[in-house]
Amino acid sequence: MQNRQFSMEELTQRWEDQRAIKNLMGKYANCLILNLEGEMFDKFWAKTREDICLGFNNGWYNGAESVGGYYAASRARNALVASLLQKRFPDKLGSLNEEELYGIGPFKVRPLACPVIEVASDGETAKGLWCCQGAYNEIGVSGPMAYWTWGYFAVDFVREQGGWKIWHLQYLNDIDAICGQSWGKPQEEYPALPEFAPLGEFKMPEPNVPATLREYYSPRRPLTPAPRIPEEYDTFSETFSYGVQDGRASA
Amino acid sequence: MNKDLSLSEKLHNAMFSQQAENTMARHCYMHAGGFGSEEVDLIWSKHEEITWAHSFGRMRGHEHVRDNWAGSLEEKARANFEKLKQAFPEVSGMDARPLMEYALHTLTSSIAEVADDGKTARISWYTPGVIFSYLNVPGPMNPTGDREGAWIWERYGCDFVWEDGECKLLHMQVAPDYMGPMDGLNGAARTYESLINPQPMPEFDMALPPVDDPGPLNYEYSPVRAVQNPLPWPEPYVSMDKLNSY
Numbered sequence: 001m002q003n004r005q006f007s008m009e010e011l012t013q014r015w016e017d018q019r020a021i022k023n024l025m026g027k028y029a030n031c032l033i034l035n036l037e038g039e040m041f042d043k044f045w046a047k048t049r050e051d052i053c054l055g056f057n058n059g060w061y062n063g064a065e066s067v068g069g070y071y072a073a074s075r076a077r078n079a080l081v082a083s084l085l086q087k088r089f090p091d092k093l094g095s096l097n098e099e100e101l102y103g104i105g106p107f108k109v110r111p112l113a114c115p116v117i118e119v120a121s122d123g124e125t126a127k128g129l130w131c132c133q134g135a136y137n138e139i140g141v142s143g144p145m146a147y148w149t150w151g152y153f154a155v156d157f158v159r160e161q162g163g164w165k166i167w168h169l170q171y172l173n174d175i176d177a178i179c180g181q182s183w184g185k186p187q188e189e190y191p192a193l194p195e196f197a198p199l200g201e202f203k204m205p206e207p208n209v210p211a212t213l214r215e216y217y218s219p220r221r222p223l224t225p226a227p228r229i230p231e232e233y234d235t236f237s238e239t240f241s242y243g244v245q246d247g248r249a250s251a
Numbered sequence: 252m253n254k255d256l257s258l259s260e261k262l263h264n265a266m267f268s269q270q271a272e273n274t275m276a277r278h279c280y281m282h283a284g285g286f287g288s289e290e291v292d293l294i295w296s297k298h299e300e301i302t303w304a305h306s307f308g309r310m311r312g313h314e315h316v317r318d319n320w321a322g323s324l325e326e327k328a329r330a331n332f333e334k335l336k337q338a339f340p341e342v343s344g345m346d347a348r349p350l351m352e353y354a355l356h357t358l359t360s361s362i363a364e365v366a367d368d369g370k371t372a373r374i375s376w377y378t379p380g381v382i383f384s385y386l387n388v389p390g391p392m393n394p395t396g397d398r399e400g401a402w403i404w405e406r407y408g409c410d411f412v413w414e415d416g417e418c419k420l421l422h423m424q425v426a427p428d429y430m431g432p433m434d435g436l437n438g439a440a441r442t443y444e445s446l447i448n449p450q451p452m453p454e455f456d457m458a459l460p461p462v463d464d465p466g467p468l469n470y471e472y473s474p475v476r477a478v479q480n481p482l483p484w485p486e487p488y489v490s491m492d493k494l495n496s497y
Contacts, residue, residue, distance in 0.1 A: 026484065146439035
């Protein structure tokens with residue numbers, strides 16, 4: 001891409017693409033706050049690529065069935081959480097129907113900051129990296145629990161029908177720790193509560209490509225740099241991918 | 252982005268959305284420094300229809316926003332400054348405003364749309380922030396009034412107007428989700444405990460400035476409260492109207 005000259009129209013389009021990608025990821029983060037996992041796969045993910053993938057610290061959900069299954073399971077877990085809260089607090093939630101009840105409980109903030117976005121010269125793909133200093137309240141077998149999450153969103157995008165969609169997404173954390181406890185020591189779980197025992201039986205689907213994409217921070221972790229920063233590129237085959245590569249995250 | 256716009260219109264809108272992000276960032280720095288009046292003069296629109304809103308309600312009009320949003324913060328700063336001088340005489344003669352408290356809101360997850368007519372823009376953000384001061388007032392979060400910092404998790408929804416060749420703030424709404432002490436243990440676990448074993452809360456004089464549209468415009472997060480979307484993200488729009496406005 002060195003010395004590539006763009007026309008004024010192309011430059012304008014490239015600016016619009018960057019803004020559209022920022023908007024897309026802002027909406028992704030908003031949907032997490034609103035517990036809309038049931039809509040996120042259809043709304044944000046590419047439909048024309050077979051090699052879509054969603055990576056977390058412990059591995060990849062690889063392919064549409066696996067990625068869609070992750071969001072569907074997240075939605076099912078949200079629904080279970082809400083129903084358990086309804087049973088625990090009938091005076092506050094007992095009158096709500098299933099639709100009104102859905103989403104009560106979790107509160108997941110994934111603020112997306114420091115974006116580095118590169119759009120390919122051919123305009124067909126793009127890459128973005130964000131840092132995410134977040135927090136969330138989740139309901140587990142110990143009841144509502146607050147956590148810190150500090151990490152990164154590293155994403156490849158593809159243009160589909162004139163708009164941008166997610167192709168590969170890595171959400172990798174350095175920290176995913178119970179609030180009020182040291183990040184440098186083993187976490188101490190709170191005691192389990194009987195009213196939330198069914199959550200212990202609920203199993204999220206495991207990544208179908210298990211791998212350690214990123215170790216969580218500990219005082220013994222070797223120096224672990226941020227995910228690779230997007231670089232200027234002409235077409236996707238000339239750059240690195242945030243997708244599945246031998247089970248590893250891009251270095 | 253409307254594909255039918257001319258190149259110059261697209262360029263204007265590109266610049267407008269970038270300027271709007273800059274304008275809001277200026278707000279963050281000025282608000283953290285306590286410079287509310289200067290902010291109203293420098294980065295807010297001269298339109299009479301400007302609004303500032305928080306969970307407790309909405310203020311309408313220039314005079315109201317200046318006197319009761321910026322003004323109330325500055326008045327609180329002056330009052331606190333007198334107490335601060337007693338504890339720390341070395342602050343005498345300093346500007347009282349930035350000594351009141353440090354309330355820094357960062358800007359993340361922006362979603363921006365500029366109207367096809369190029370006259371207005373709309374952006375939503377998530378804003379994780381911190382707030383702390385030397386002299387805390389006893390309140391629900393801090394009953395003892397000890398020195399304490401707090402995390403604040405809020406949403407921003409803002410409208411901007413292109414005015415005399417510059418981007419100015421037209422409407423701002425703040426929707427707090429959650430606020431908790433930095434030295435607290437686990438806010439969610441504590442909230443659950445308070446739901447199971449509610450304790451009587453001491454009453455505090457939490458005088459709020461007057462508003463035109465009384466709230467609540469949103470509620471703080473609770474594990475037994477329905478999901479709220481008080482500031483839906485902006486959608487592409489042609490011209491600002493009641494459907495496309497914060």
